[in-house]
Each structure stands twice: as C-alpha cells, then as structure tokens.
Amino acid sequence: MNKVLLIIQREYITRVRKKSFIVMIFVVPLLILGMSALIAFIAKDSMEISKPQIVKVIDESHLFEGKLKNAKNIQFIPTNEPVEKAKEGLKDNEDLSVLLISKDYAHKPVQFFSKKKPSFTLTGEVENQMNEIASTNTMLANHIDTALLNKAKKSKVSVNAMEVTETGTKDANVGPSMMVGIACAIFIYLALFIYGAQVMRGVIEEKTSRIIEVIISSVKPFQLMLGKIIGVGLVGLTQFTAWIVLSIISTKIAGHAASGPGSPMGGVLETLQTIPFGFILGCFLFYFITGYLLYSALFAAVGSAVDSETETQQFMFPITLPLLFTYILSVSVLFRAPDSPLAVWLSIIPFTAPVAMMVRVPFGGVPDWQLGLSMFMMIIGFLFTTYVAARIYRVGVLMYGKKASFKELAKWFFYKE
Amino acid sequence: MLSIRNIVKQYAGHRALDDVSLEVESGKIFGLLGPNGAGKTSLIRIINQITAPDSGEVYFNGHKLNQSHIERIGYLPEERGLYKKMEIGEQMIYLARLKGLTRDEATTRLKHWFKKLDMETWWKKKIEELSKGMQQKAQFVATVLHEPDLIILDEPFSGFDPVNAELIKDEILELNRNGATILFSTHRMESVEELCDSIALIHKSRKILDGRVKHIRNSYKNETYLVEYTGEQLTFDGSQPFEVLSEVAGEDNSNTIKIKLSDASANDVLQYLLPKTRINMLQEVIPSMNEIFIEKVNLIA
Numbered sequence: 101m102n103k104v105l106l107i108i109q110r111e112y113i114t115r116v117r118k119k120s121f122i123v124m125i126f127v128v129p130l131l132i133l134g135m136s137a138l139i140a141f142i143a144k145d146s147m148e149i150s151k152p153q154i155v156k157v158i159d160e161s162h163l164f165e166g167k168l169k170n171a172k173n174i175q176f177i178p179t180n181e182p183v184e185k186a187k188e189g190l191k192d193n194e195d196l197s198v199l200l201i202s203k204d205y206a207h208k209p210v211q212f213f214s215k216k217k218p219s220f221t222l223t224g225e226v227e228n229q230m231n232e233i234a235s236t237n238t239m240l241a242n243h244i245d246t247a248l249l250n251k252a253k254k255s256k257v258s259v260n261a262m263e264v265t266e267t268g269t270k271d272a273n274v275g276p277s278m279m280v281g282i283a284c285a286i287f288i289y290l291a292l293f294i295y296g297a298q299v300m301r302g303v304i305e306e307k308t309s310r311i312i313e314v315i316i317s318s319v320k321p322f323q324l325m326l327g328k329i330i331g332v333g334l335v336g337l338t339q340f341t342a343w344i345v346l347s348i349i350s351t352k353i354a355g356h357a358a359s360g361p362g363s364p365m366g367g368v369l370e371t372l373q374t375i376p377f378g379f380i381l382g383c384f385l386f387y388f389i390t391g392y393l394l395y396s397a398l399f400a401a402v403g404s405a406v407d408s409e410t411e412t413q414q415f416m417f418p419i420t421l422p423l424l425f426t427y428i429l430s431v432s433v434l435f436r437a438p439d440s441p442l443a444v445w446l447s448i449i450p451f452t453a454p455v456a457m458m459v460r461v462p463f464g465g466v467p468d469w470q471l472g473l474s475m476f477m478m479i480i481g482f483l484f485t486t487y488v489a490a491r492i493y494r495v496g497v498l499m500y501g502k503k504a505s506f507k508e509l510a511k512w513f514f515y516k517e
Numbered sequence: 518m519l520s521i522r523n524i525v526k527q528y529a530g531h532r533a534l535d536d537v538s539l540e541v542e543s544g545k546i547f548g549l550l551g552p553n554g555a556g557k558t559s560l561i562r563i564i565n566q567i568t569a570p571d572s573g574e575v576y577f578n579g580h581k582l583n584q585s586h587i588e589r590i591g592y593l594p595e596e597r598g599l600y601k602k603m604e605i606g607e608q609m610i611y612l613a614r615l616k617g618l619t620r621d622e623a624t625t626r627l628k629h630w631f632k633k634l635d636m637e638t639w640w641k642k643k644i645e646e647l648s649k650g651m652q653q654k655a656q657f658v659a660t661v662l663h664e665p666d667l668i669i670l671d672e673p674f675s676g677f678d679p680v681n682a683e684l685i686k687d688e689i690l691e692l693n694r695n696g697a698t699i700l701f702s703t704h705r706m707e708s709v710e711e712l713c714d715s716i717a718l719i720h721k722s723r724k725i726l727d728g729r730v731k732h733i734r735n736s737y738k739n740e741t742y743l744v745e746y747t748g749e750q751l752t753f754d755g756s757q758p759f760e761v762l763s764e765v766a767g768e769d770n771s772n773t774i775k776i777k778l779s780d781a782s783a784n785d786v787l788q789y790l791l792p793k794t795r796i797n798m799l800q801e802v803i804p805s806m807n808e809i810f811i812e813k814v815n816l817i818a
Binding site (some may be wrong): 114319 | 529563565566567568569571587590592594596597598600602603611614615616656659783
C-alpha cells in the first residue's frame, strides 16, 4: 500500500509541477472571464443606446410628420433638406442619422443612413413607431375607431411555467437549467477524455522508455496501474478545484460589471441562482470520479497493449464510442427531454451515465431510485473495468513488437499470473 | 542462495522454459548463457517475480520466493530505461524507495555513489539530457542502491564504452567481494571466463550445461597441445606419437604446432622432440567458453 502511495505521489507531483499545468489553471478561467465579458459587452452594446442619437427625418410621403415621438436618447428632427445634403452631414457625426421615407413607402423600403451600422434598438424603435403610425393611418382612412381598437388590443397575457412538486410549486423556467445541463455534459465529457488520455500516455511512456520492467520488479503491475490512475485523477481534481474557484471569482467580477440596473444579463444571472449548484457539484464530482476510474482503467489497458500512441486508434474508437454517442445525444436531444425513457436508460448504463445523468441533474426531479441505481451501477462498472483492464495491463506492459488485436487482448485476459 | 527447481513456463505459442533447474551459490558470480530467445529473460523475470512459472519453484535462501524478497534483489534489465523527463537524483531516490528504502537512506547512499562514479554534477539533470553511456551508469546505480543480496544483471556491459565497462566490472567485483551474489546473463564469453565462478547454458528452453567454469573447461579438454620450438622446421614422417593439427611459422626462426595426442602423454611428446629441436613451450589447450558454447549450441541445433 505504501508503494502505491509513492507512485501516486510521483504521478501527481511530476504533472502538477509542469509549466503547462500551471498555465492551464490560469488560462481557462481567463478565457471564461473574457468570454463572459465579451457576451456582456455585446449584449449591452446591442440592447442599449448609450449616447443621444439625432435622427433627421425626410418625409416625402408627409404621413409621418410630427408623429414620430422622441424616445430615450433618440431625438427626431424633421427636415426638408435634400437627401444628398443631409447625407453629407453624416460623415463627421457618428450620432447623427438620416431617415428617408419615400412617397410610396409601402412598396419602396424606408432607408436609414448613418456613419456606423445602427444598433438594433435604434432601427427597432423606428420600425415600431412607423408601423404603429402607418396602421393608425390605415385605420383612420377606413374609418375605424382607433381608440376602441387600442382598448380592445390591450390585454397582456404572460405564461408563467410552474412545476408542481411535493413541497409546493416552483418556477419551472427551463432555460438556465438547459444551459447548466449542457455545460455539465460538455465538461464531464472533456474531463473524462483529457484525463483518461493522460493515463494512457503515461502508460505508453513507461512502456516505450522501458522503465516498466524496473518498476514492476519492485511493485505489482496492478499497484502501478492503480497509482497512476489515482495520481492523474488527483491532478484532474486539483485542476477542477482551481478552475471552479477562479471561475467563481472571475464571473463574480464579470457579473458585477454586466449587471447594471436593467441589464438583460441580470435576469439570467438571477434565474441561475435558483439552480441548486451544491447538489449539481456533488453529482458532478461523483460522476467525474467514478466515470474517470471506469474509463481511465480502459485507457490504461489500451496504453499497455500498444508500442506507440499512433497505434491506439483501433482501440480508442470502441472505448470512446459510448461516451461520444451520449455526448452528441445530450447536446441535441436529451436536454429537451431529460425524463424520457432514453435519457433514463442512458443515465443508468455505467458507460454512458456520467454524461447522461449530468444533463438530467440540473433540471431537478431525477427520482431518488434512479440516481441511486445509477450511482450503484457506476461503482459496479468501474470495479468491473478495472478488473478487466488490470488483467490485460499486466501482460501488455511486457509485450513488445507484437501487434495487439482484440483477440490477443482476450487471450491476455485469460493468462494465468 | 537461489535454488531454481523444475521451472516450466508456457506461452501461447511456445514453451519458454522446459524443466529448468539451477543452483546459484551464495557470494558467487553466476553466468546465465544462451543464444537469443533461449529463455534467459523469461527465467530472470520469474526470479524477479515479474511473471510466475506454470510449475516449479524458486527458493531464496531456503524460503519459497515471495514478495518480501523483492527488496533484496536488484535488477538491471537488458532494455534499459528511465523516466526521460525526471531529474536523475529524484528518480534514483524514487526507485530506491520503491525497493523499501527511506528517503534519507536513499539520499545518503546516492550521494556516496554519485561521488564514487564521478556523477556529482548530474543530480539535477534530466535523463534525456544525458548521453547513453551516462544513462547506463545511472541505471546501474539505481540497481544496486538498495544494497541487494542478489544482483541480477541482464547483459550488463552492452552500451558501455571500454572505459566505463571496466569501471562497472570493477564495481560488480567489489559488490561481490562485499557479499552480494551476482547473476548475470551475457553473450560476451570473455567476460564469463573473467568473472564467473559457475555458469548455466540454456538453449531452446532447456538447460544443456551447467557447473563451475573451471570444471566445464577442463572436461572439454581433448588432449590437444601447443608446442613452440626454435630451429629448423621439423618434418614428421608418421612415426611421432601424436597427430599434427596445424603448423604456424613464427618470428625469429620459431615454429608453433598444434598437436593431438591419442595414446601418448605429454612426456612422450617431449621425449620424441627433445633430440630434434629446442623446445620453448609445451601447453595443453583448454577450450574457451566461446568454443564450448558454440559447440554445444550447434550440436543441438
């Protein structure tokens, strides 16, 4: 046991000390920070008009004269200047634009000139007002009482989705849950892949550098495999912990910057807070650890069977297939139907459960028995793959120059000590 | 020290070891010889408990081989290798700790060895920064750092330049004088004659010869002698009590003949030659291990 600890220590320390590890710890949260800042910036920029805008209106139809109302930061000025002259003035003023309404505005599009591309809010405001005016005009022309019609149209129904649970009703807004579910699926999928591949590369390194024979004259192959898997796993957990801590800090900062009063991001952040992150994080840790143990053992067996990384292809494919399959299903189908029979089954089969269950958990409402069964199956699953992998590994690490096939691996499995 | 009894090891396609038994005496240097693919490495792996035999037993100091013996064996595999990206000092300590040493013990001993082999400036270097010969030296140190009772060396001299090979040979002899039993496999027959007390020859999964080097060589004597004389070249008419195998003319009027005796003794040869010429030397030819090796292997092939 002592020797396994030594191996874990070496695997952990040599990896954590690498420059790439330290760089990754800081780069990823910075990316998240940068991305959320960018999203916030874009959202803010396109939703709000920050500076007063002046819109010169050239109305050849004379139908809109005096009817365009000034809105927040938008001022309409009617003018009789010819279009060409009005456009001249745009060149040195970014906050000025020209609205040209032709006589036949219903068939010829209304034109909006400005130096920069105008924001959607500005063109949207103009459009809304013009539609309103135009339909009022039409109604007046047809002798319809606009006051009555407006009164009749003024009903505002909004559907508020409520979910009935044992403890009462709760807000069932699925948008943020969906986001978290997909994020979890992507995260766990990448994590299983990245750290599994690290185990595999470690095994291949030991085999090609031929140190393996020295090591297994001191420890049993199983101890070495276990030490490596646990060591790399701890590296993964360290990295995640660092990322989560740094990301929380960075999104706090970004959130602070983005959530001014009336900011659209504020609403999303608010609903995000209703999601039970502690529970999700707990599930994530459980499925990461068991899923990692399950897959990294298989990756270790693959590493032991080959002489170089280029030979791993044929074995990698069947191993990663269930993972890839669930991942694709998760981001395309499962998140829309987290309680469908397919989702339930996938979240119970150990090979697909880490991804499938992590999509379902953020939606809440996974029955306890399903969660329990899934977790139980995960534990059975990783014990099983570790047993199979260890039997292949102990033979594989000493085999050189033999092109291993699946048949060969099966043979190795049945070798006696 | 080490008693190997009736070992059989079967692999899928072939039998690597077929009923092999050996006795390695304590404090001696034992040579394990055999052509490539004879089963030497399979046997060494069994002694190191890397693999287990299908049948047969190995006894270490009278006890059946078990996990506790791992720390008393040092093993240098034929295919050398260390972690390329790890610092050499740290790596040696890691390997020694896997063999049961504490960190402090390992550090003290490693400093001693580094000093002894002129490696002190290497401590912080990574393996990939060292030359192949330097790596071999480091690996040798890793093999013996935990002061094993039994040192198993698979082709220990391959990859060393003559100077370092000599250095390592001296270290092996010193370790042996200090009480370690050495088991090594090699193709270099001159090193067998120089170092080994006993040998075993394995060919096609079977042991075909074993014993003390002196006994084996003596038992392969076949009444062949070398005679060197000065004077005119002799001609033999068939009345001489020996058969002439070859004649070589040397410098300074000297000649060497290789002869094979049938019934006569060395004394008869001298008696016959004395009146005819001046004899410088008469020496019995003892076959080299190389000759015996080739003869035995070819006999079975």
